[in-house]
Amino acid sequence: MDSQARGVITELLLRWNHGDSQALEELIPLVHRHLSRQAASYLRRERSGHTLQTQALVNEAFLALVQQDRVRWRDRAHFFAIAAQAMRRTLVDYARRRLYQKRGAGLQLLPFEEGEVPADQRPVDLLALDEALEELAKVAPERARMVELRYFGGLNKKEIAEVLQISPATVSRWWQVCRVWLYTFLVEGKRLGV
Numbered sequence: 001m002d003s004q005a006r007g008v009i010t011e012l013l014l015r016w017n018h019g020d021s022q023a024l025e026e027l028i029p030l031v032h033r034h035l036s037r038q039a040a041s042y043l044r045r046e047r048s049g050h051t052l053q054t055q056a057l058v059n060e061a062f063l064a065l066v067q068q069d070r071v072r073w074r075d076r077a078h079f080f081a082i083a084a085q086a087m088r089r090t091l092v093d094y095a096r097r098r099l100y101q102k103r104g105a106g107l108q109l110l111p112f113e114e115g116e117v118p119a120d121q122r123p124v125d126l127l128a129l130d131e132a133l134e135e136l137a138k139v140a141p142e143r144a145r146m147v148e149l150r151y152f153g154g155l156n157k158k159e160i161a162e163v164l165q166i167s168p169a170t171v172s173r174w175w176q177v178c179r180v181w182l183y184t185f186l187v188e189g190k191r192l193g194v
Contacts, residue, residue, distance in 0.1 A: 005030065006076050013073035024066070035061060035083060038154045042091060052094050061086040077155065077162045084153025091152075092130045132185045136178065142166075143174050147182070150175065 009030055015023035039057040064086035065079070073079055129151075137144035142164060149155045149163060157171045164171070 009076040009079070013075065013079055017073050028062070031079065031083075032058065032062075034080065034154075035087075038083075038152075039087065041154065042087065042152075052091075057087060057090055060090040064089070075162070077159045080153050080155060080159070081149050081163045084149055084151075084155070088130070088148060088152040091126055095126045128186055129182075132182050135185060136181060143178050146171060146174050147178050 012023045012027040035058045039054045157168045161168045
């Protein structure tokens with residue numbers, strides 16, 4: 001997304017903040033593509049035959065965003081950060097319902113890293129990742145938020161730095177530490193300090 005499109009999205013969000021319903025109508029097609037790509041990325045990592053479709057995930061997330069009447073949108077990165085939370089909640093709720101229905105069978109597996117997963121990396125189940133992020137948030141909430149923004153929001157280091165108001169170098173350092181922490185929690189079942 002180029003800087004002009006970013007600026008337009010921010011302008012529309014600010015207009016929407018001030019009650020301009022036309023701004024929301026203009027905003028939807030601009031953010032829909034990004035949300036659809038992100039949702040498709042999550043669902044590609046799911047098992048084949050997954051019943052939650054990309055458009056359904058986007059619709060659920062967007063519905064949650066539109067209902068955020070208490071949020072005062074600051075900019076595009078802030079919007080996509082909240083979208084990341086909405087998608088995470090939708091996916092986790094879906095996995096919990098499915099787990100409940102199956103009584104433990106068929107956990108939803110997602111690779112931890114973006115893109116293709118190397119053969120030597122173990123996949124992470126979504127419920128375990130959600131539990132790990134909840135635990136990480138207890139000891140380092142800002143770092144848990146950073147992981148959520150990167151993994152569920154698809155934000156890059158610069159965008160995460162904007163949302164969290166830290167430097168991109170800090171995002172890089174935190175990401176390295178959090179990868180080790182999450183691996184240790186998810187694979188070895190240990191909780192470390194961050």
